[in-house]
Amino acid sequence: MSDATKRLPGRVVTEATAAIAALVAEGTLKPGDRLLAQRLADRLGISRFPIGQAMRILAERGLLTADPGRGFSVATDGPCHAASFRAERGGGDLASAYFRIAEDRLSGALPEHISEQAMRDRYGLGRGQLAQLLNRMAGEGWAERRPGYGWRFSAVLTTPAALEQSYRLRLAIEPASLLEPGYRLDGNLLRQCREVELRMLDGEIETASADTLYERGVRFHEAIVGASGNPFFLDTLKRVNRIRRLLVYRSLADRSRYRQQAAEHLELLATLERGAQAEAAALLRAHLQGVMEKLSAVRPLLEAKSHPEG
Structure with missing residues:
Protein backbone atom coordinates (compact mmCIF):
# COMPACT_ATOMS: atom_id res chain seq x y z
CA MET A 1 0.00 0.00 0.00
CA SER A 2 1.40 3.41 -0.95
CA ASP A 3 2.01 6.21 1.52
CA ALA A 4 -0.78 8.19 -0.17
CA THR A 5 -3.40 5.46 0.41
CA LYS A 6 -2.36 5.07 4.05
CA ARG A 7 -3.27 8.69 4.77
CA LEU A 8 -6.76 9.79 5.71
CA PRO A 9 -8.81 10.54 2.54
CA GLY A 10 -9.69 14.04 3.70
CA ARG A 11 -6.05 14.91 4.26
CA VAL A 12 -5.06 13.62 0.82
CA VAL A 13 -7.74 15.74 -0.86
CA THR A 14 -6.62 18.75 1.17
CA GLU A 15 -3.01 18.21 0.07
CA ALA A 16 -4.07 17.79 -3.57
CA THR A 17 -6.23 20.92 -3.45
CA ALA A 18 -3.45 23.02 -1.94
CA ALA A 19 -0.87 21.66 -4.38
CA ILE A 20 -2.95 22.43 -7.49
CA ALA A 21 -3.84 25.89 -6.16
CA ALA A 22 -0.12 26.55 -5.64
CA LEU A 23 0.68 25.55 -9.22
CA VAL A 24 -1.94 28.04 -10.44
CA ALA A 25 -0.83 30.82 -8.08
CA GLU A 26 2.81 30.45 -9.12
CA GLY A 27 2.03 30.45 -12.84
CA THR A 28 3.10 26.87 -13.53
CA LEU A 29 -0.49 26.23 -14.58
CA LYS A 30 -1.73 29.19 -16.60
CA PRO A 31 -5.23 30.40 -17.54
CA GLY A 32 -6.59 28.15 -20.27
CA ASP A 33 -4.35 25.18 -19.45
CA ARG A 34 -6.27 21.89 -19.44
CA LEU A 35 -5.60 19.71 -16.40
CA LEU A 36 -4.89 16.01 -16.81
CA ALA A 37 -5.65 14.06 -13.64
CA GLN A 38 -3.05 11.35 -14.26
CA ARG A 39 -0.33 13.86 -15.01
CA LEU A 40 -1.10 15.79 -11.81
CA ALA A 41 -1.24 12.53 -9.83
CA ASP A 42 2.20 11.52 -11.10
CA ARG A 43 3.62 14.97 -10.42
CA LEU A 44 2.31 15.24 -6.87
CA GLY A 45 2.63 11.60 -5.80
CA ILE A 46 -1.11 11.42 -5.10
CA SER A 47 -3.68 9.02 -6.61
CA ARG A 48 -6.13 10.15 -9.29
CA PHE A 49 -9.27 9.97 -7.13
CA PRO A 50 -8.35 12.78 -4.69
CA ILE A 51 -7.00 14.78 -7.64
CA GLY A 52 -10.46 14.65 -9.18
CA GLN A 53 -12.09 15.70 -5.93
CA ALA A 54 -9.59 18.52 -5.54
CA MET A 55 -10.31 19.83 -9.04
CA ARG A 56 -14.04 19.92 -8.30
CA ILE A 57 -13.40 21.88 -5.10
CA LEU A 58 -11.20 24.36 -6.98
CA ALA A 59 -13.82 24.75 -9.71
CA GLU A 60 -16.36 25.72 -7.04
CA ARG A 61 -13.90 28.35 -5.79
CA GLY A 62 -13.35 29.82 -9.26
CA LEU A 63 -9.76 28.66 -9.78
CA LEU A 64 -10.75 26.12 -12.42
CA THR A 65 -13.44 25.88 -15.08
CA ALA A 66 -15.34 22.64 -15.66
CA ASP A 67 -15.42 21.81 -19.37
CA PRO A 68 -18.18 19.27 -20.15
CA GLY A 69 -16.58 16.20 -21.66
CA ARG A 70 -13.06 17.62 -21.33
CA GLY A 71 -12.46 17.83 -17.60
CA PHE A 72 -11.07 20.99 -16.04
CA SER A 73 -8.96 23.94 -17.15
CA VAL A 74 -7.49 26.94 -15.32
CA ALA A 75 -9.97 29.83 -15.19
CA THR A 76 -9.11 33.21 -16.67
CA ASP A 77 -8.96 34.78 -13.21
CA GLY A 78 -7.71 31.56 -11.61
CA PRO A 79 -4.40 33.03 -10.37
CA CYS A 80 -6.21 35.75 -8.39
CA HIS A 81 -8.53 33.21 -6.78
CA ALA A 82 -5.57 30.91 -6.12
CA ALA A 83 -3.71 33.54 -4.13
CA SER A 84 -6.66 34.17 -1.80
CA PHE A 85 -7.40 30.46 -1.54
CA ARG A 86 -3.84 29.69 -0.44
CA ALA A 87 -3.97 32.44 2.16
CA GLU A 88 -7.19 30.99 3.62
CA ARG A 89 -5.78 27.46 3.71
CA GLY A 90 -2.52 28.41 5.41
CA SER A 154 21.69 22.99 -9.32
CA ALA A 155 23.98 25.98 -9.53
CA VAL A 156 22.11 29.24 -8.93
CA LEU A 157 23.08 32.88 -8.68
CA THR A 158 24.55 33.07 -5.20
CA THR A 159 26.48 36.36 -5.19
CA PRO A 160 25.54 40.01 -5.71
CA ALA A 161 28.10 40.20 -8.55
CA ALA A 162 26.31 37.38 -10.40
CA LEU A 163 22.98 39.13 -9.96
CA GLU A 164 24.46 42.32 -11.43
CA GLN A 165 25.72 40.29 -14.40
CA SER A 166 22.18 39.03 -14.98
CA TYR A 167 20.96 42.64 -15.13
CA ARG A 168 23.63 43.49 -17.69
CA LEU A 169 22.35 40.66 -19.85
CA ARG A 170 18.83 41.99 -19.48
CA LEU A 171 20.08 45.44 -20.48
CA ALA A 172 21.34 43.89 -23.71
CA ILE A 173 18.18 42.03 -24.67
CA GLU A 174 15.11 43.72 -23.20
CA PRO A 175 15.35 47.18 -24.83
CA ALA A 176 16.38 45.50 -28.11
CA SER A 177 13.22 43.35 -28.04
CA LEU A 178 11.07 46.49 -28.22
CA LEU A 179 12.73 47.41 -31.53
CA GLU A 180 11.89 44.12 -33.25
CA PRO A 181 9.91 44.46 -36.52
CA GLY A 182 6.22 43.94 -35.89
CA TYR A 183 6.42 44.50 -32.14
CA ARG A 184 2.88 44.48 -30.74
CA LEU A 185 1.69 44.39 -27.13
CA ASP A 186 -1.88 43.08 -27.03
CA GLY A 187 -4.33 45.62 -25.63
CA ASN A 188 -5.86 43.21 -23.11
CA LEU A 189 -2.45 42.20 -21.84
CA LEU A 190 -1.43 45.85 -21.57
CA ARG A 191 -4.51 46.59 -19.46
CA GLN A 192 -3.82 43.60 -17.22
CA CYS A 193 -0.25 44.77 -16.66
CA ARG A 194 -1.48 48.26 -15.83
CA GLU A 195 -4.03 46.96 -13.31
CA VAL A 196 -1.35 44.97 -11.50
CA GLU A 197 0.91 48.03 -11.17
CA LEU A 198 -1.96 50.21 -9.95
CA ARG A 199 -2.83 47.64 -7.28
CA MET A 200 0.80 47.64 -6.21
CA LEU A 201 0.77 51.41 -5.82
CA ASP A 202 -2.54 51.15 -3.96
CA GLY A 203 -0.91 49.23 -1.13
CA GLU A 204 0.07 45.76 -2.32
CA ILE A 205 3.76 46.68 -2.30
CA GLU A 206 3.60 46.63 1.49
CA THR A 207 1.24 43.66 1.90
CA ALA A 208 2.10 41.27 -0.94
CA SER A 209 4.17 38.16 -0.30
CA ALA A 210 7.70 37.89 -1.65
CA ASP A 211 6.38 35.39 -4.20
CA THR A 212 3.76 37.86 -5.44
CA LEU A 213 6.23 40.74 -5.69
CA TYR A 214 8.74 38.68 -7.62
CA GLU A 215 6.16 37.18 -9.98
CA ARG A 216 4.67 40.62 -10.63
CA GLY A 217 8.02 41.86 -11.94
CA VAL A 218 8.74 38.69 -13.89
CA ARG A 219 5.36 38.67 -15.60
CA PHE A 220 5.59 42.34 -16.48
CA HIS A 221 8.99 42.08 -18.17
CA GLU A 222 8.20 38.77 -19.85
CA ALA A 223 4.97 40.24 -21.24
CA ILE A 224 6.86 43.24 -22.61
CA VAL A 225 9.60 41.12 -24.18
CA GLY A 226 7.18 38.45 -25.39
CA ALA A 227 5.33 41.03 -27.48
CA SER A 228 8.41 41.21 -29.71
CA GLY A 229 7.37 37.95 -31.33
CA ASN A 230 11.01 36.79 -31.16
CA PRO A 231 11.13 33.60 -29.03
CA PHE A 232 14.88 33.84 -28.49
CA PHE A 233 14.55 37.06 -26.51
CA LEU A 234 11.79 35.59 -24.35
CA ASP A 235 13.47 32.22 -23.78
CA THR A 236 16.67 33.93 -22.64
CA LEU A 237 14.81 36.22 -20.24
CA LYS A 238 12.85 33.31 -18.76
CA ARG A 239 16.05 31.40 -18.07
CA VAL A 240 17.63 34.42 -16.38
CA ASN A 241 14.51 34.96 -14.29
CA ARG A 242 14.53 31.36 -13.08
CA ILE A 243 18.10 31.35 -11.87
CA ARG A 244 18.11 34.79 -10.25
CA ARG A 245 14.97 34.14 -8.21
CA LEU A 246 16.60 33.17 -4.91
CA LEU A 247 18.88 36.19 -4.60
CA VAL A 248 16.07 38.55 -5.59
CA TYR A 249 13.94 37.17 -2.76
CA ARG A 250 16.54 38.39 -0.27
CA SER A 251 16.36 41.90 -1.69
CA LEU A 252 12.58 42.01 -1.14
CA ALA A 253 13.17 42.70 2.54
CA ASP A 254 13.60 46.35 1.47
CA ARG A 255 10.43 47.32 -0.42
CA SER A 256 10.88 51.08 -0.52
CA ARG A 257 12.15 51.14 -4.10
CA TYR A 258 9.20 49.23 -5.58
CA ARG A 259 6.91 52.26 -5.67
CA GLN A 260 9.23 54.01 -8.12
CA GLN A 261 9.56 50.82 -10.18
CA ALA A 262 5.77 50.50 -10.43
CA ALA A 263 5.51 54.13 -11.60
CA GLU A 264 8.18 53.50 -14.23
CA HIS A 265 6.34 50.39 -15.41
CA LEU A 266 3.19 52.48 -15.90
CA GLU A 267 5.12 55.11 -17.87
CA LEU A 268 6.56 52.38 -20.08
CA LEU A 269 3.10 50.94 -20.74
CA ALA A 270 1.73 54.38 -21.68
CA THR A 271 4.62 54.85 -24.13
CA LEU A 272 4.04 51.45 -25.73
CA GLU A 273 0.33 52.21 -25.99
CA ARG A 274 1.25 55.26 -28.10
CA GLY A 275 3.33 53.06 -30.37
CA ALA A 276 6.57 54.92 -29.54
CA GLN A 277 8.84 51.86 -29.56
CA ALA A 278 12.20 53.68 -29.64
CA GLU A 279 11.16 55.93 -26.74
CA ALA A 280 9.91 52.90 -24.83
CA ALA A 281 13.21 51.08 -25.40
CA ALA A 282 15.08 54.05 -23.93
CA LEU A 283 12.76 54.10 -20.92
CA LEU A 284 13.24 50.39 -20.36
CA ARG A 285 17.01 50.75 -20.52
CA ALA A 286 16.92 53.58 -17.97
CA HIS A 287 14.60 51.54 -15.77
CA LEU A 288 16.93 48.53 -15.71
CA GLN A 289 19.99 50.73 -15.14
CA GLY A 290 18.22 52.34 -12.19
CA VAL A 291 17.47 48.95 -10.68
CA MET A 292 21.12 47.95 -11.09
CA GLU A 293 22.30 51.09 -9.33
CA LYS A 294 19.96 50.45 -6.41
CA LEU A 295 21.31 46.94 -5.93
CA SER A 296 24.27 48.46 -4.09
CA ALA A 297 21.88 49.75 -1.42
CA VAL A 298 20.61 46.25 -0.68
CA ARG A 299 23.95 44.49 -1.19
CA PRO A 300 24.23 43.55 2.52
CA LEU A 301 20.92 41.68 2.17
CA LEU A 302 22.24 39.78 -0.83
CA GLU A 303 25.49 38.67 0.76
CA ALA A 304 25.40 34.96 1.61
CA LYS A 305 25.48 34.29 5.34
CA SER A 306 27.36 31.37 6.78
CA HIS A 307 25.38 28.84 8.79
CA PRO A 308 26.67 25.67 10.43
CA GLU A 309 25.52 22.45 8.84
CA GLY A 310 22.76 20.72 10.76
Whole structure:
Protein backbone atom coordinates (compact mmCIF):
# COMPACT_ATOMS: atom_id res chain seq x y z
CA MET A 1 0.00 0.00 0.00
CA SER A 2 1.40 3.41 -0.95
CA ASP A 3 2.01 6.21 1.52
CA ALA A 4 -0.78 8.19 -0.17
CA THR A 5 -3.40 5.46 0.41
CA LYS A 6 -2.36 5.07 4.05
CA ARG A 7 -3.27 8.69 4.77
CA LEU A 8 -6.76 9.79 5.71
CA PRO A 9 -8.81 10.54 2.54
CA GLY A 10 -9.69 14.04 3.70
CA ARG A 11 -6.05 14.91 4.26
CA VAL A 12 -5.06 13.62 0.82
CA VAL A 13 -7.74 15.74 -0.86
CA THR A 14 -6.62 18.75 1.17
CA GLU A 15 -3.01 18.21 0.07
CA ALA A 16 -4.07 17.79 -3.57
CA THR A 17 -6.23 20.92 -3.45
CA ALA A 18 -3.45 23.02 -1.94
CA ALA A 19 -0.87 21.66 -4.38
CA ILE A 20 -2.95 22.43 -7.49
CA ALA A 21 -3.84 25.89 -6.16
CA ALA A 22 -0.12 26.55 -5.64
CA LEU A 23 0.68 25.55 -9.22
CA VAL A 24 -1.94 28.04 -10.44
CA ALA A 25 -0.83 30.82 -8.08
CA GLU A 26 2.81 30.45 -9.12
CA GLY A 27 2.03 30.45 -12.84
CA THR A 28 3.10 26.87 -13.53
CA LEU A 29 -0.49 26.23 -14.58
CA LYS A 30 -1.73 29.19 -16.60
CA PRO A 31 -5.23 30.40 -17.54
CA GLY A 32 -6.59 28.15 -20.27
CA ASP A 33 -4.35 25.18 -19.45
CA ARG A 34 -6.27 21.89 -19.44
CA LEU A 35 -5.60 19.71 -16.40
CA LEU A 36 -4.89 16.01 -16.81
CA ALA A 37 -5.65 14.06 -13.64
CA GLN A 38 -3.05 11.35 -14.26
CA ARG A 39 -0.33 13.86 -15.01
CA LEU A 40 -1.10 15.79 -11.81
CA ALA A 41 -1.24 12.53 -9.83
CA ASP A 42 2.20 11.52 -11.10
CA ARG A 43 3.62 14.97 -10.42
CA LEU A 44 2.31 15.24 -6.87
CA GLY A 45 2.63 11.60 -5.80
CA ILE A 46 -1.11 11.42 -5.10
CA SER A 47 -3.68 9.02 -6.61
CA ARG A 48 -6.13 10.15 -9.29
CA PHE A 49 -9.27 9.97 -7.13
CA PRO A 50 -8.35 12.78 -4.69
CA ILE A 51 -7.00 14.78 -7.64
CA GLY A 52 -10.46 14.65 -9.18
CA GLN A 53 -12.09 15.70 -5.93
CA ALA A 54 -9.59 18.52 -5.54
CA MET A 55 -10.31 19.83 -9.04
CA ARG A 56 -14.04 19.92 -8.30
CA ILE A 57 -13.40 21.88 -5.10
CA LEU A 58 -11.20 24.36 -6.98
CA ALA A 59 -13.82 24.75 -9.71
CA GLU A 60 -16.36 25.72 -7.04
CA ARG A 61 -13.90 28.35 -5.79
CA GLY A 62 -13.35 29.82 -9.26
CA LEU A 63 -9.76 28.66 -9.78
CA LEU A 64 -10.75 26.12 -12.42
CA THR A 65 -13.44 25.88 -15.08
CA ALA A 66 -15.34 22.64 -15.66
CA ASP A 67 -15.42 21.81 -19.37
CA PRO A 68 -18.18 19.27 -20.15
CA GLY A 69 -16.58 16.20 -21.66
CA ARG A 70 -13.06 17.62 -21.33
CA GLY A 71 -12.46 17.83 -17.60
CA PHE A 72 -11.07 20.99 -16.04
CA SER A 73 -8.96 23.94 -17.15
CA VAL A 74 -7.49 26.94 -15.32
CA ALA A 75 -9.97 29.83 -15.19
CA THR A 76 -9.11 33.21 -16.67
CA ASP A 77 -8.96 34.78 -13.21
CA GLY A 78 -7.71 31.56 -11.61
CA PRO A 79 -4.40 33.03 -10.37
CA CYS A 80 -6.21 35.75 -8.39
CA HIS A 81 -8.53 33.21 -6.78
CA ALA A 82 -5.57 30.91 -6.12
CA ALA A 83 -3.71 33.54 -4.13
CA SER A 84 -6.66 34.17 -1.80
CA PHE A 85 -7.40 30.46 -1.54
CA ARG A 86 -3.84 29.69 -0.44
CA ALA A 87 -3.97 32.44 2.16
CA GLU A 88 -7.19 30.99 3.62
CA ARG A 89 -5.78 27.46 3.71
CA GLY A 90 -2.52 28.41 5.41
CA GLY A 91 -0.34 28.39 2.33
CA GLY A 92 2.07 30.53 4.27
CA ASP A 93 3.36 27.45 6.10
CA LEU A 94 4.51 25.83 2.88
CA ALA A 95 5.88 29.16 1.65
CA SER A 96 7.84 29.43 4.90
CA ALA A 97 9.37 26.00 4.28
CA TYR A 98 10.26 27.04 0.73
CA PHE A 99 12.15 30.10 1.94
CA ARG A 100 13.92 28.11 4.66
CA ILE A 101 15.16 25.68 2.01
CA ALA A 102 16.13 28.53 -0.30
CA GLU A 103 18.03 30.34 2.43
CA ASP A 104 19.81 27.15 3.46
CA ARG A 105 20.80 26.58 -0.15
CA LEU A 106 22.13 30.11 -0.59
CA SER A 107 24.08 29.98 2.66
CA GLY A 108 25.62 26.58 1.89
CA ALA A 109 23.87 24.86 4.79
CA LEU A 110 22.04 22.49 2.45
CA PRO A 111 24.23 19.94 0.64
CA GLU A 112 24.22 19.64 -3.14
CA HIS A 113 22.83 16.08 -2.99
CA ILE A 114 20.14 15.00 -0.53
CA SER A 115 17.48 12.29 -0.20
CA GLU A 116 13.77 13.04 0.06
CA GLN A 117 13.67 11.38 3.49
CA ALA A 118 16.43 13.68 4.72
CA MET A 119 14.53 16.67 3.37
CA ARG A 120 11.32 15.59 5.10
CA ASP A 121 13.13 15.06 8.39
CA ARG A 122 15.05 18.33 8.15
CA TYR A 123 12.05 20.55 7.40
CA GLY A 124 9.21 18.59 9.02
CA LEU A 125 7.31 18.06 5.76
CA GLY A 126 4.91 15.37 4.59
CA ARG A 127 5.55 13.47 1.38
CA GLY A 128 2.95 15.45 -0.58
CA GLN A 129 4.20 18.78 0.77
CA LEU A 130 7.79 17.98 -0.13
CA ALA A 131 6.76 16.78 -3.60
CA GLN A 132 4.99 20.09 -4.15
CA LEU A 133 8.05 22.08 -3.09
CA LEU A 134 10.54 20.00 -5.07
CA ASN A 135 8.41 20.22 -8.20
CA ARG A 136 8.32 23.97 -7.78
CA MET A 137 12.10 24.15 -7.34
CA ALA A 138 12.62 21.93 -10.37
CA GLY A 139 10.38 24.23 -12.42
CA GLU A 140 12.42 27.21 -11.25
CA GLY A 141 15.61 25.50 -12.35
CA TRP A 142 17.48 25.03 -9.09
CA ALA A 143 16.70 21.40 -8.21
CA GLU A 144 16.55 18.21 -10.23
CA ARG A 145 15.88 14.58 -9.48
CA ARG A 146 18.94 12.32 -9.42
CA PRO A 147 18.68 9.08 -11.41
CA GLY A 148 17.30 6.50 -9.04
CA TYR A 149 17.88 8.35 -5.78
CA GLY A 150 17.29 11.71 -4.17
CA TRP A 151 17.68 15.21 -5.54
CA ARG A 152 20.50 17.47 -6.65
CA PHE A 153 20.49 21.24 -6.20
CA SER A 154 21.69 22.99 -9.32
CA ALA A 155 23.98 25.98 -9.53
CA VAL A 156 22.11 29.24 -8.93
CA LEU A 157 23.08 32.88 -8.68
CA THR A 158 24.55 33.07 -5.20
CA THR A 159 26.48 36.36 -5.19
CA PRO A 160 25.54 40.01 -5.71
CA ALA A 161 28.10 40.20 -8.55
CA ALA A 162 26.31 37.38 -10.40
CA LEU A 163 22.98 39.13 -9.96
CA GLU A 164 24.46 42.32 -11.43
CA GLN A 165 25.72 40.29 -14.40
CA SER A 166 22.18 39.03 -14.98
CA TYR A 167 20.96 42.64 -15.13
CA ARG A 168 23.63 43.49 -17.69
CA LEU A 169 22.35 40.66 -19.85
CA ARG A 170 18.83 41.99 -19.48
CA LEU A 171 20.08 45.44 -20.48
CA ALA A 172 21.34 43.89 -23.71
CA ILE A 173 18.18 42.03 -24.67
CA GLU A 174 15.11 43.72 -23.20
CA PRO A 175 15.35 47.18 -24.83
CA ALA A 176 16.38 45.50 -28.11
CA SER A 177 13.22 43.35 -28.04
CA LEU A 178 11.07 46.49 -28.22
CA LEU A 179 12.73 47.41 -31.53
CA GLU A 180 11.89 44.12 -33.25
CA PRO A 181 9.91 44.46 -36.52
CA GLY A 182 6.22 43.94 -35.89
CA TYR A 183 6.42 44.50 -32.14
CA ARG A 184 2.88 44.48 -30.74
CA LEU A 185 1.69 44.39 -27.13
CA ASP A 186 -1.88 43.08 -27.03
CA GLY A 187 -4.33 45.62 -25.63
CA ASN A 188 -5.86 43.21 -23.11
CA LEU A 189 -2.45 42.20 -21.84
CA LEU A 190 -1.43 45.85 -21.57
CA ARG A 191 -4.51 46.59 -19.46
CA GLN A 192 -3.82 43.60 -17.22
CA CYS A 193 -0.25 44.77 -16.66
CA ARG A 194 -1.48 48.26 -15.83
CA GLU A 195 -4.03 46.96 -13.31
CA VAL A 196 -1.35 44.97 -11.50
CA GLU A 197 0.91 48.03 -11.17
CA LEU A 198 -1.96 50.21 -9.95
CA ARG A 199 -2.83 47.64 -7.28
CA MET A 200 0.80 47.64 -6.21
CA LEU A 201 0.77 51.41 -5.82
CA ASP A 202 -2.54 51.15 -3.96
CA GLY A 203 -0.91 49.23 -1.13
CA GLU A 204 0.07 45.76 -2.32
CA ILE A 205 3.76 46.68 -2.30
CA GLU A 206 3.60 46.63 1.49
CA THR A 207 1.24 43.66 1.90
CA ALA A 208 2.10 41.27 -0.94
CA SER A 209 4.17 38.16 -0.30
CA ALA A 210 7.70 37.89 -1.65
CA ASP A 211 6.38 35.39 -4.20
CA THR A 212 3.76 37.86 -5.44
CA LEU A 213 6.23 40.74 -5.69
CA TYR A 214 8.74 38.68 -7.62
CA GLU A 215 6.16 37.18 -9.98
CA ARG A 216 4.67 40.62 -10.63
CA GLY A 217 8.02 41.86 -11.94
CA VAL A 218 8.74 38.69 -13.89
CA ARG A 219 5.36 38.67 -15.60
CA PHE A 220 5.59 42.34 -16.48
CA HIS A 221 8.99 42.08 -18.17
CA GLU A 222 8.20 38.77 -19.85
CA ALA A 223 4.97 40.24 -21.24
CA ILE A 224 6.86 43.24 -22.61
CA VAL A 225 9.60 41.12 -24.18
CA GLY A 226 7.18 38.45 -25.39
CA ALA A 227 5.33 41.03 -27.48
CA SER A 228 8.41 41.21 -29.71
CA GLY A 229 7.37 37.95 -31.33
CA ASN A 230 11.01 36.79 -31.16
CA PRO A 231 11.13 33.60 -29.03
CA PHE A 232 14.88 33.84 -28.49
CA PHE A 233 14.55 37.06 -26.51
CA LEU A 234 11.79 35.59 -24.35
CA ASP A 235 13.47 32.22 -23.78
CA THR A 236 16.67 33.93 -22.64
CA LEU A 237 14.81 36.22 -20.24
CA LYS A 238 12.85 33.31 -18.76
CA ARG A 239 16.05 31.40 -18.07
CA VAL A 240 17.63 34.42 -16.38
CA ASN A 241 14.51 34.96 -14.29
CA ARG A 242 14.53 31.36 -13.08
CA ILE A 243 18.10 31.35 -11.87
CA ARG A 244 18.11 34.79 -10.25
CA ARG A 245 14.97 34.14 -8.21
CA LEU A 246 16.60 33.17 -4.91
CA LEU A 247 18.88 36.19 -4.60
CA VAL A 248 16.07 38.55 -5.59
CA TYR A 249 13.94 37.17 -2.76
CA ARG A 250 16.54 38.39 -0.27
CA SER A 251 16.36 41.90 -1.69
CA LEU A 252 12.58 42.01 -1.14
CA ALA A 253 13.17 42.70 2.54
CA ASP A 254 13.60 46.35 1.47
CA ARG A 255 10.43 47.32 -0.42
CA SER A 256 10.88 51.08 -0.52
CA ARG A 257 12.15 51.14 -4.10
CA TYR A 258 9.20 49.23 -5.58
CA ARG A 259 6.91 52.26 -5.67
CA GLN A 260 9.23 54.01 -8.12
CA GLN A 261 9.56 50.82 -10.18
CA ALA A 262 5.77 50.50 -10.43
CA ALA A 263 5.51 54.13 -11.60
CA GLU A 264 8.18 53.50 -14.23
CA HIS A 265 6.34 50.39 -15.41
CA LEU A 266 3.19 52.48 -15.90
CA GLU A 267 5.12 55.11 -17.87
CA LEU A 268 6.56 52.38 -20.08
CA LEU A 269 3.10 50.94 -20.74
CA ALA A 270 1.73 54.38 -21.68
CA THR A 271 4.62 54.85 -24.13
CA LEU A 272 4.04 51.45 -25.73
CA GLU A 273 0.33 52.21 -25.99
CA ARG A 274 1.25 55.26 -28.10
CA GLY A 275 3.33 53.06 -30.37
CA ALA A 276 6.57 54.92 -29.54
CA GLN A 277 8.84 51.86 -29.56
CA ALA A 278 12.20 53.68 -29.64
CA GLU A 279 11.16 55.93 -26.74
CA ALA A 280 9.91 52.90 -24.83
CA ALA A 281 13.21 51.08 -25.40
CA ALA A 282 15.08 54.05 -23.93
CA LEU A 283 12.76 54.10 -20.92
CA LEU A 284 13.24 50.39 -20.36
CA ARG A 285 17.01 50.75 -20.52
CA ALA A 286 16.92 53.58 -17.97
CA HIS A 287 14.60 51.54 -15.77
CA LEU A 288 16.93 48.53 -15.71
CA GLN A 289 19.99 50.73 -15.14
CA GLY A 290 18.22 52.34 -12.19
CA VAL A 291 17.47 48.95 -10.68
CA MET A 292 21.12 47.95 -11.09
CA GLU A 293 22.30 51.09 -9.33
CA LYS A 294 19.96 50.45 -6.41
CA LEU A 295 21.31 46.94 -5.93
CA SER A 296 24.27 48.46 -4.09
CA ALA A 297 21.88 49.75 -1.42
CA VAL A 298 20.61 46.25 -0.68
CA ARG A 299 23.95 44.49 -1.19
CA PRO A 300 24.23 43.55 2.52
CA LEU A 301 20.92 41.68 2.17
CA LEU A 302 22.24 39.78 -0.83
CA GLU A 303 25.49 38.67 0.76
CA ALA A 304 25.40 34.96 1.61
CA LYS A 305 25.48 34.29 5.34
CA SER A 306 27.36 31.37 6.78
CA HIS A 307 25.38 28.84 8.79
CA PRO A 308 26.67 25.67 10.43
CA GLU A 309 25.52 22.45 8.84
CA GLY A 310 22.76 20.72 10.76
